[in-house]
Amino acid sequence: MTPRKKLQGLVAATITPMTPDGQINLSVIHQYVDYLVSEQNVKNVFVNGTTGEGLSLNIQERKQLAEEWMCQGKDKLDHVIVHVGALSLPESQELARHAAAIGASGIAVIAPFFFKPTDKDELIAFLQKVASEAPAVPFYYYHIPPLTGVKIRVEELLDGIKEQIPTFQGVKFSDTDLLDLAQCINKNETEQFAFLYGVDEQLLSALAVGANGAVGSTYNYLGRKTNLMLQAFAKPDLRLARKYQFLTGEFLNFVIKLGFGVAETKAVMTFVSGIPMGPPRLPLVDASEEFIVKAKAKLESIVWPDGD
Numbered sequence: 001m002t003p004r005k006k007l008q009g010l011v012a013a014t015i016t017p018m019t020p021d022g023q024i025n026l027s028v029i030h031q032y033v034d035y036l037v038s039e040q041n042v043k044n045v046f047v048n049g050t051t052g053e054g055l056s057l058n059i060q061e062r063k064q065l066a067e068e069w070m071c072q073g074k075d076k077l078d079h080v081i082v083h084v085g086a087l088s089l090p091e092s093q094e095l096a097r098h099a100a101a102i103g104a105s106g107i108a109v110i111a112p113f114f115f116k117p118t119d120k121d122e123l124i125a126f127l128q129k130v131a132s133e134a135p136a137v138p139f140y141y142y143h144i145p146p147l148t149g150v151k152i153r154v155e156e157l158l159d160g161i162k163e164q165i166p167t168f169q170g171v172k173f174s175d176t177d178l179l180d181l182a183q184c185i186n187k188n189e190t191e192q193f194a195f196l197y198g199v200d201e202q203l204l205s206a207l208a209v210g211a212n213g214a215v216g217s218t219y220n221y222l223g224r225k226t227n228l229m230l231q232a233f234a235k236p237d238l239r240l241a242r243k244y245q246f247l248t249g250e251f252l253n254f255v256i257k258l259g260f261g262v263a264e265t266k267a268v269m270t271f272v273s274g275i276p277m278g279p280p281r282l283p284l285v286d287a288s289e290e291f292i293v294k295a296k297a298k299l300e301s302i303v304w305p306d307g308d
């Protein structure tokens with residue numbers, strides 16, 4: 001792993017492969033790393049997040065997955081960010097210490113979402129207690145209010161955050177509130193924070209307000225196409241960038257109408273990559289056969305600007 005390169009560009013929110021009987025399947029991570037790097041041109045991963053069913057795994061499983069990604073990603077991946085958020089503070093701290101011990105390039109923490117912080121100070125207090133267990137590891141706040149129900153604005157959270165969390169490095173911003181994102185970027189211009197956007201279907205809008213990159217589920221199988229969108233945006237060729245965004249949007253719009261979540265992401269990744277991702281863990285249930293047939297046909301029907 002190339003250490004401490006600034007985190008930017010695409011980050012795949014990794015899926016946790018499982019065996020048919022629901023155990024984590026570490027044996028395919030090696031193949032998964034190679035697939036991301038060579039087929040999708042994606043060299044950063046975010047492990048044990050939402051797509052990875054991190055909150056449905058036990059501590060041991062989360063550690064094993066983090067270790068396997070670190071081991072298989074060595075000399076191949078640029079960044080392995082480990083999500084260490086948990087409802088229990090001591091568990092989150094244990095995972096943070098573990099991530100530091102295995103050399104993770106960053107840790108991320110979601111807001112606790114059963115007993116929720118009610119204001120910025122409560123949330124920072126929790127994040128600070130976790131971050132301080134890994135004092136040499138870059139720390140990212142993982143903002144995903146549609147799932148946590150914690151709607152504290154990030155703009156407010158970032159105000160003075162470095163004084164309380166010296167390792168603070170950025171935000172994984174999985175929300176549609178682009179005004180909040182834009183304010184965060186505008187107010188922190190002098191900081192070297194990374195703003196990584198997490199709503200794949202509207203990444204281009206986030207790039208327009210200054211996001212540095214993205215973390216998302218679709219970069220597992222649409223990473224190459226989305227990288228071309230990033231290149232077009234940087235050129236700038238906005239017409240081409242929009243074309244890519246419209247096409248990924250066309251696919252996502254189609255599958256979202258059918259019902260699209262982690263189970264369906266596992267199914268799509270399985271048929272696109274050929275790597276068996278297995279079933280999700282309860283309470284999530286397998287994607288239906290009907291979903292798989294329709295999603296596959298839709299993806300195959302899309303004609304991309306690069307001729308694929």
Ligand SMILES: CC(=O)N[C@@H]([C@@H](O)[C@H](O)[C@H](O)CO)[C@@H](O)CC(=O)C(=O)O
Binds near residue numbers: 050051198200
């Ligand atoms: C709610 C959700 O799962 N959002 C995804 C998106 O990548 C999402 O799958 C995509 O935008 C399609 O809607 C990511 O933000 C989640 C993520 O990065 C993670 O797995 O940690």
